[in-house]
Amino acid sequence: MKKSMGFKRTAVLVLVLVLLCGSFAACSTLPDLASGVAAGEFPVDVNGVTISAKPQRVAVLSPSLADVVLALDLETQLVAGSSECAQESLRDLQKVDASDAQAVSAVNPDLVLLDPASASAEEALRDAGLTVLNIAPAADRGGYERLFAQVSSALSGGGPGYDAGIATAQDIFLTLDEITRVVPNDTVVTACYLYDLSGSAVTGDMLGSTIMTYSGVTNVFKDVVGGQFDYDTLRMSNPNIIFCAPGLKNELESDSRFSNLQAVRSGKIFELEPRLMEWQGRTIVECALEISGSAFPELTEESSQTTDPTSKIESQVSSALTSSALEADQTEYEPLQEGDQGDQVLAMQTRLDELGYLDTDYDGHYGEYTASCVKDFQKANGLPETGQADETTQKLLFSNRARRAGEAAASPAPSPSPEPEGESSEEGGEEEEA
Numbered sequence: 480m481k482k483s484m485g486f487k488r489t490a491v492l493v494l495v496l497v498l499l500c501g502s503f504a505a506c507s508t509l510p511d512l513a514s515g516v517a518a519g520e521f522p523v524d525v526n527g528v529t530i531s532a533k534p535q536r537v538a539v540l541s542p543s544l545a546d547v548v549l550a551l552d553l554e555t556q557l558v559a560g561s562s563e564c565a566q567e568s569l570r571d572l573q574k575v576d577a578s579d580a581q582a583v584s585a586v587n588p589d590l591v592l593l594d595p596a597s598a599s600a601e602e603a604l605r606d607a608g609l610t611v612l613n614i615a616p617a618a619d620r621g622g623y624e625r626l627f628a629q630v631s632s633a634l635s636g637g638g639p640g641y642d643a644g645i646a647t648a649q650d651i652f653l654t655l656d657e658i659t660r661v662v663p664n665d666t667v668v669t670a671c672y673l674y675d676l677s678g679s680a681v682t683g684d685m686l687g688s689t690i691m692t693y694s695g696v697t698n699v700f701k702d703v704v705g706g707q708f709d710y711d712t713l714r715m716s717n718p719n720i721i722f723c724a725p726g727l728k729n730e731l732e733s734d735s736r737f738s739n740l741q742a743v744r745s746g747k748i749f750e751l752e753p754r755l756m757e758w759q760g761r762t763i764v765e766c767a768l769e770i771s772g773s774a775f776p777e778l779t780e781e782s783s784q785t786t787d788p789t790s791k792i793e794s795q796v797s798s799a800l801t802s803s804a805l806e807a808d809q810t811e812y813e814p815l816q817e818g819d820q821g822d823q824v825l826a827m828q829t830r831l832d833e834l835g836y837l838d839t840d841y842d843g844h845y846g847e848y849t850a851s852c853v854k855d856f857q858k859a860n861g862l863p864e865t866g867q868a869d870e871t872t873q874k875l876l877f878s879n880r881a882r883r884a885g886e887a888a889a890s891p892a893p894s895p896s897p898e899p900e901g902e903s904s905e906e907g908g909e910e911e912e913a
Contacts, residue, residue: 523637525629528612534590534634540577541594543616545569546760547627548592551647553634559586561597565754580607590633616759617686624648626759654764655693661778662695662771670696670720670742670774671713672756676730680708687756690763694770696720710736720747720774749773812873817866819845827868830876831856835884859884 522531538559539545545564548554559573575582580603583591591604591611604611612633617623624645631644670691672681681687683701691698699716700708721731721742728748737743755766772778815824825843832841836852850866857864859882860875868876875881 520638521636523632523640525612525633526614528610528633530590530610530612530633532589533636534588536586536588537590537592537634538575538583538586538588539564539592540575540583540597540600541592542566542754543596543757543759544592544594544614544630546758546762547630548634548760550651550760551627551631551634551644553631556634558588559583578603580604580609583607584609592630592633618684619686619689620652623652623686623759651761651764655690655767658764658767658771659693659695662775663777664695668696668720668774669699669716669718670722670770671699671708671716671718672751673721673723673727673731674706674753675724676727676734678707678709680706681756682706682708685756686759686763687766690756690766691770694767694774696770696774713737714740717741719745720749722749722751722770722773724753725750810874810877812868812870814870815845815868815873817845817847817850824849827853827873827876830881834876834881855884856881 521533522529524530534556536558537548537556539548539557540561542561542563542565545557545560545566548557549566549568554568557569557572559575560569561577562574564572564574573586575586577583577593577597577600580600583600583604584607588609591609593601593604593611593613594616595613598613601611601613614626614629614633617626627644627648628641629644631647632641634640635643672687672691674680680700680703681691681698682703682705683698684704685706688698688701692701696719699718700712703712717740719741721740723731728750731737731743731748742748749769751766751769755762755769813823815827820843822843824845825841828837828841828843828849831837831849831852834856836856837849839848841849845868853868853872854864854866856862856876857866857872862872862875
C-alpha cells in the first residue's frame with residue numbers, strides 16, 4: 480500500500496480545511512446561466528458563448544481559472560494549460576503559450592478558458608476557429624459564486640453543473656466564515672498587500688481585499704480601485720501590517736519613505752506569494768490562513784517547537800467544520816472490523832478504491848489489507864488509526880470531504896488502538912484476501 484506523501488504545510492492546510500467543508504450550505508439565488516436548458520444537458524450558454532456539447536478537451540490559459548477547475552474536481556477534462564498554471568497537480572499537463580494560437584490549436588481543444596488577464600490572445604484564438612470563453616475573476620462573495628457557476632456550467636452543463644459550482648463556492652466560503660469566527664474581533668487591524676513599491680497593490684475591487692476582511696484585517700486600500708495606490712494614501716492610512724511580494728521586505732525596511740510606517744517600525748512585514756492573492760480556487764483559504772496566522776500570533780500554539788503561525792487556527796477551524804459536516808449525515812453506519820464480510824464491506828472497499836487507498840482486487844471480505852487501507856484513510860483524514868471502520872470513519876469516507884490518498888492529515892492522529900486479542904483472521908490459504 481502506498482503511504483501518504485508529505486506536502487508543504489500551507490498546501491496541506493488548504494486541502495484539510497476545504498475537504499472538510501460540508502455540502503450542507505444552502506444554494507443562493509443567482510441568475511440562471513443556462514435558462515431553458517434541461518438539467519445537465521447541452522447546449523449551454525455562458526457569457527454569450529454557446530457550448531454545444533460537454534467539452535472533453537479543455538485548454539485553460541489562466542492559472543486562476545485552472546485553480547477553479549481543480550476546486551470543482553474537473554481537471555480530467557483539461558488537455559493543456561498556460562505555463563503560469565503551476566499547480567502541483569497540473570505539473571504533467573501539457574503547457575502552451577497563450578499568445579501562440581497555433582500551439583493552442585495543435586492540442587485540438589474543444590473549449591479554451593481564459594480571463595481578462597489573458598484576453599489579448601482571445602481574438603487570435605477565435606480567428607483560429609476555437610471556442611473561447613472569457614470568464615472574469617471574482618471581487619467578492621457573490622462574484623465568487625458566479626465564477627464557479629460559470630466554469631462548472633461550461634464544463635458540466637446546465638442544472639446540476641450550475642448547482643455544483645454554487646455549492647463548491649459556498650463550501651469554500653464556509654471555511655472563510657469559520658476563520659472569521661476564530662480570529663479576534665475586538666481590535667481593528669489595518670493592513671495592505673503590495674506587489675511592488677511603484678504603486679501596485681491589492682485594492683477594494685479585488686478578491687484579495689475580501690479575503691483580508693475574512694482573515695480579520697482591514698485593507699487600507701479598500702476604497703481604492705484599479706490595483707494602484709499612491710504613497711500619500713499609504714502614509715496617511717499607516718497600516719499595522721504590510722503583506723508584500725517576496726523580495727520586497729528588505730526594500731521596505733531600507734527605503735526611507737516607509738521608515739515611519741507603523742508596520743515597518745514594529746517589524747510587521749510579511750512576504751506572501753502573489754498567487755495567494757490571485758488564484759481563486761481553494762487557494763483563497765490558504766491565503767486567509769497565512770494572513771490571519773501572521774496578523775494574530777497569539778493564536779499560535781504555545782510550543783517552542785511550533786513555528787507554523789496557522790497551526791492553531793487550522794485546528795480550531797477543522798474541528799468546527801468536521802463536527803458540523805459529520806452531524807449533517809444522518810445515515811446510520813454499522814461498525815466494521817477485520818473478519819467482517821458482505822455488501823457493506825464491499826461498498827466501503829469500493830469507496831476506498833475510488834479515493835486511491837485500495838489498489839488490488841476486493842470481494843467484500845474485510846481482511847488485513849483492507850484494515851491497512853482503512854488505517855491509511857484514517858491517518859490522512861486526522862482520525863485515530865485503528866483499522867476499524869467505526870461510524871465516524873464511514874461517515875467521512877462516504878462524504879465529499881473525504882481526503883484522497885496522497886494528501887496529508889489535518890493534524891497528527893492519535894496512536895493506533897491495539898487490536899483486540901484473540902480475534903481470528905480468515906485470510907489464510909494460498910492467496911491473500913483483501
